[in-house]
Amino acid sequence: MEAKIGMIVRSAAGRDKGKFMAVVSTKDGFVYLADGKERKLGSPKKKNVKHINFTKTSVDIDGLTDKGLRRILCEFTGEE
DSSP, X not given: OOOOTTEEEEEOSSTTTTOEXXXXXXXXXXXXEEOSSSSOTTSOEEEEGGGEEEEEEEOOOTTOOXXXXXXXXXXXXXXX
16 A cells, blocks of 8 residues: 555554554655654654555645644544
8 A cells, every 4th residue: 555645554663653643745665654742743753664554544634733633643542
């Protein structure tokens, strides 16, 4: 599967393993991910596509704030 902007993914490797994040951008086999808390939309985490698992959900991130992103990802994690 190919990563597209706005997709919700789950980290499969690294320090953030198991966390849900949104794809902010893609470039050369890497994705830039944000969760709205530790990784803000303004400074996303660079991650290799091999180290993420895709979900079937995607969101529109145009005009989305960090707080709004946290609310969306809250549905996946069950946390507040």
